[in-house]
Amino acid sequence: MHMEKTINFTVIENGIQIPIATRHGSYPSLMYLLKEELQLESFGECGGVGRCATCVVTTKGISGNSALKDRNEPVTLSKLGFHEAAIRLSCQIHITADLNGAEIRILEL
Template identity: 55%
Template structure:
């Protein structure tokens, strides 16, 4: 395992999977999940932060990954998630070392 390896635990439909990537392999977490977990109807706006089809519940995020910018807070509020800091749009989370060790659940 190289220093740049990022390991994430993903819970989807009752199944727990361990996903590994490296920095620079994917632009954002939505693209990583879509590619590795084969999710239907996930990330429909292509990462614009508007459709909320990439919603996840995530724990153990750190550093810059905790910051919400641009459309994310507005879109989350539109779907009733304005007071839940662990609910995020995966397309708005950069794949960086801040993700290593995170545990996430794909929300319907």
């Protein structure tokens, strides 16, 4: 029987480190996990389509395909003047083993 490994990463909100333990595919995206687990107001307002940029985070230690930006993400971020690889829309990051050990910092916009 295949045992699914727990995915552990750290979220930093307002300087507070919050350890997160979850499983692959437990939420449609990182945005939904953050919104629900941290009860974030006005976060992810477009519902995860990568257009509103209310779910911007900085990332450290994400690997694999999860580190790649595609679809609307680069365009939405560049409209706001964000061009750094570490700045991401959390709605475009899937909950996979690529997040294990990562650090996610919620940006206050």
